[in-house]
Amino acid sequence: MNIKPQKVLYILIFGIIATIISPLLFTRNLFLDDFNFTNTGQIGDTIGGITSPIVSLIGAILVFFALQAQIEANNLIQKQFNEQKKSELENKELIKISEYYKYFLKNVDDFSRESEKTIGSFEYKRKEIISHRGRIALKFYLNDIIRYGARDVHDSNKVLKDPKSSQFYSILKSLEMFIDILESSKISKDDKLFYKNIIHPLFESTLKPNKIDLENVNVICECGDKHVRFPSLFLETYNILDEKIERI
Template identity: 30%
Template sequence: MKNSLDKNAKWLLLFGILLTFLFPLLLPLLNKTGIGNFGVVGDAIGGITNPISQLIGSILLYLALKAQLSANGIVQNQIEKDNIKEEQQHKTEQIRTFYSFFQETIKNFSYEFSDANGKQLLYGKRAIKCFLNDLEQMKVDIHNTDDVLMYDGVRELLSILKSAEELFNRIDTISSKSQHILFYRNLLQHELLFNIFPYQDLDDDINIKTGKCTICADAHSYYPPIIFDKIKLLESKFI
């Protein structure tokens, strides 16, 4: 319908232009008996052609406004695309910053490990593994949330896992087709698998497997349930 309207307007414009120029030439062929009653010939021609000229002007105005609206639409679409692109770049930068912070929290996790050779201050992956392994031997009921949360290491580890969950949520707000987002998602999964999650064979599909607890018979091994449940939640976000 829109194309038909444009086509009719153009034909009407062409007809009006031709009529404006041809009418004075055709005037001598017309019966001029009554022209004197209306004034001079110029007034008669003007009175006839003015409505046609106004019609042409109206059509030209319509076409000009239509072209302006079309141009405005193109500009608006480009602005919206630029805004979306800028917003995604901003979110990607936030994810990059958040991921760097997440890495630092893992690296800064510390635990003073004691064995027959003495005490040793551990950091990062080794500190997390040794802390969780020793937690079961500290005469603390790992099934009792209040008892477990008395240890700073548990609260710090939960904070790290919550940061990972928030990072996954932020990643999910951006198009999954973005190569940058896939890159950070894979890095995050790598950090969790090799630094926090229980050990598993690399050839297996991502499916955390741990030994059954001797007390509750659930497969959380020496991981406190409050931590293991969060780990399983993060595992469900893997691709």
């Protein structure tokens, strides 16, 4: 109920006018003798008896509006409190999501790969160990799997015995954990879309092998089929991540 100050003012003015007019009106001999109040006792008692109900009624109406205004004020305060609480919860959620995203990026940056590179020529030829970290190292690792194939691609336990494969798989799982937390959080849709637009290109460009390379390389697998010896565990995880990212 929206109480307008003009409405209260109109009621108050009406009450004042009615209080002034009613004694004059009811203490005069008007049209009918039944409404003649000139002989009803002391004039003060008559005026008080006439005006008291009017004043009480006006007072009751004003008290009602005052209580109604207080209720509206309390509702407004409660609404502001709820909105503030919701905002604080969203901020906490954003901080938590940000920490998980940093954890995922740290796993990416900690990934390393070493390779030999021949430099010089003839008698000056020598080999050097080149170390790569982060996204570049991940791309080299994926290219190595595509070029040379992985062992026991259908046996997840054997795949994870390789330290680099185990580290790579932990990166995929950290991304999956981040997506699960992001999807279940109560942050706004815009904030979720913001993180989706960040992680999707990173996932496609850094953590997944190039589809063209996968299609162009044919290696005989232990199972006898002619296909790229890429670990089934990774391919299954890719499918799970694709579905979860799409749902965000």
